Amino acid sequence: MILSEITSYLNSQFPLSLQESYDNCGLLIGEKNTEITGALICLDITEHVLNEAVKNNCNLIVSHHPLIFSGIKSLTGNTDTERLVIRAIRDNIAVYALHTNLDNHYEGVNSFLCSKLGIINTEILKPLPDTLRKIVTFCPVSHADQVRDAILDAGAGQIGNYDSCSFSSAGEGSFRALSGANPFVGEPGKIHTEHELRIETIFPSFLENEIVAALKQAHPYEEVAYDIYPLLNKNQHTGAGMIGTLPQAIDSEEFLNHVKEILQIGCIRHTNLKNKKIQKIAVCGGSGSFLIKDAINCGADIYMTGDIKYHDFFIPENKMILADIGHYESEQFTKELIYTFLKKKFTTFALFISGTNTNPVNYL
Ligand SMILES: [Zn+2]
Structure with a gap:
C-alpha cells in the first residue's frame, strides 16, 4: 500500500478544509510514494506509541492530535515534540493527523x-458557516439526465436524510458561436436558441472542484455555462x-x-x-x-x-x-472510529489500534 492511497482516502472522507483555522491536520511527516507496511492509530504520539509502531512493523501513525501543531523553526531535540519528530523521521515512520476535520464531521x-x-x-x-454552495447549470433537454446524474454522483444534492435533491425548470438558452468555436448545436456566426433545462442543486463547498469537473465531463457543450452561489443555509452535516x-x-x-x-x-x-x-x-x-x-x-x-x-x-x-x-476520556473512542473508517476501505491492510493510554491527567 502506497502512503498517498491512504492519505487521499482520508482527505476525501475528512476534507482538510473542515479543520479549524488554528489546526494542522493531514500528512505531517512522510513522502507520498512510501510503501506502507502497516498503520497504528492513536490519540497522541508519544515515545511509547512510536515503540508500539516499530514493534508492529507499522511505518505510518494516524493520530487524532497533530504531533506538529505550531511552526517548528529548528529540530535539535530540545522539546518532546522535536525529539518525537526526529525519532519518527529516523525510524521512517510517516505521521498523519485527523483532528478538527474529524471533530467537525457528521460521522466523526x-x-x-x-x-x-x-x-x-x-x-x-x-453548524460551520459558509460551507454550502448552490450550483446552477443550463443544459439541452436531451442531456439533462446525464448532466444531473453526474453532478449528483459527485456528491451534490444532499439535504438531511435525502440525497439526489435537485430542481429543474425549462427555458430557452441562446448564444452565438464565434470563429474558432465548434458548437454542439447551432452554426458559427448565427444566434442559436435551444430548449434547455436549468438544473440547480446544493453541495458542500469542499466538493466544488469535483462537481465542476463532473459537470464539464458530462455536459455536451464546448463552453459550459454554470453559476456557483454562496449560501447562508446552516450545514447540518458539518460543525x-x-x-x-x-x-x-x-x-x-x-x-x-x-x-x-x-x-x-x-x-x-x-x-x-x-x-x-x-x-x-x-x-x-x-x-x-x-x-x-x-x-x-x-x-x-x-x-x-x-x-x-x-x-x-x-x-x-x-x-x-x-x-x-475529561478531554482524553471523551475522545478515547476516536481510535476505534478511525480504525473503522480505514478498515471499511482497506479491508486486508495491517491496521492496529494503539493500546497506550496517553492521558496525562491522573486522578488521586
Ligand atoms: Zn482533543
Whole structure:
C-alpha cells in the first residue's frame, strides 16, 4: 500500500478544509510514494506509541492530535515534540493527523461518542458557516439526465436524510458561436436558441472542484455555462459538537454515573444536578467550552465536554447542567472510529489500534 492511497482516502472522507483555522491536520511527516507496511492509530504520539509502531512493523501513525501543531523553526531535540519528530523521521515512520476535520464531521468524534452513550436523534450543535454552495447549470433537454446524474454522483444534492435533491425548470438558452468555436448545436456566426433545462442543486463547498469537473465531463457543450452561489443555509452535516436525545428522560445523577462507567472517568466535575430528569443531551469530545452557550440556546438539559474552567461553570446559570467528562476520556473512542473508517476501505491492510493510554491527567 502506497502512503498517498491512504492519505487521499482520508482527505476525501475528512476534507482538510473542515479543520479549524488554528489546526494542522493531514500528512505531517512522510513522502507520498512510501510503501506502507502497516498503520497504528492513536490519540497522541508519544515515545511509547512510536515503540508500539516499530514493534508492529507499522511505518505510518494516524493520530487524532497533530504531533506538529505550531511552526517548528529548528529540530535539535530540545522539546518532546522535536525529539518525537526526529525519532519518527529516523525510524521512517510517516505521521498523519485527523483532528478538527474529524471533530467537525457528521460521522466523526461526537457522533461516535453519542452512539456509545445511547444518545439518538443527533444533530450538529453548531453548524460551520459558509460551507454550502448552490450550483446552477443550463443544459439541452436531451442531456439533462446525464448532466444531473453526474453532478449528483459527485456528491451534490444532499439535504438531511435525502440525497439526489435537485430542481429543474425549462427555458430557452441562446448564444452565438464565434470563429474558432465548434458548437454542439447551432452554426458559427448565427444566434442559436435551444430548449434547455436549468438544473440547480446544493453541495458542500469542499466538493466544488469535483462537481465542476463532473459537470464539464458530462455536459455536451464546448463552453459550459454554470453559476456557483454562496449560501447562508446552516450545514447540518458539518460543525462542532452534537445534540440529541435519550430514548426517555432519566435522572441526571443516574445518567452521569452511566457516562462515568462507559467512559471510565476517574471523576466528573459538574454544576448543580437539580434533582431533575434530563433527556436532551449535548456533547463535544475534547475541549468544548466554546459551545456552552450554543448548548443552552439549543435547549440542552446537560452539556458534557472536557477542559472546563472554573468560571465556565457559572455560565449556564442553572438553565442547564454542565459536566466536565475529561478531554482524553471523551475522545478515547476516536481510535476505534478511525480504525473503522480505514478498515471499511482497506479491508486486508495491517491496521492496529494503539493500546497506550496517553492521558496525562491522573486522578488521586
Ligand atoms: Zn482533543
